[in-house]
Amino acid sequence: MPEQEIGRIAHYFNKIGVAAIELTGNLEVGDTIHVKGHTSDWTQSIDSMQIEHDTVDKAGPGESVGIRIDGHAHEHDVVYKVTE
Numbered sequence: 001m002p003e004q005e006i007g008r009i010a011h012y013f014n015k016i017g018v019a020a021i022e023l024t025g026n027l028e029v030g031d032t033i034h035v036k037g038h039t040s041d042w043t044q045s046i047d048s049m050q051i052e053h054d055t056v057d058k059a060g061p062g063e064s065v066g067i068r069i070d071g072h073a074h075e076h077d078v079v080y081k082v083t084e
Contacts, residue, residue, distance in 0.1 A: 003034055003080035010064060012073040018066050019073045027065065027081060028058040035069070037077030044070045 006025030013019070019035075027033070027046065034043045049056060049065045059065045 001034075002083045004083055005078060006033075006081045007079045009035070009037075009073045009075055009077040009079065011075060012069075014072075017068055019069045020064055020066050021079050023059055023063050023065060024061050025081065026058065026060050032082040034080040034082055035071060035073055035077050036080065037074050040071060040073055040077045042071040043082065 004025060006027055007021045007023040009019050010022045011020040021027075027049070029046050029048060032043060032045050035041070046067055049059065049067045051059060051063060051065055056065070
């Protein structure tokens, strides 16, 4: 499965299961991401994301998005977009 690095976890909000991701690439709702870190390694599809509490369908480099995630993330984990 080819992957492209698109950002890093900036913060993980444990109580609500949301990760803030600082993007270095493009991300859209419907994309599949792979989160990889020292103890993290899982894949999920993006159902929704927000920028400053506003729902968005896509975001690009330099933006910070919040997404609800399935696994437990840690700051500095690398986020990859799974490409076909």
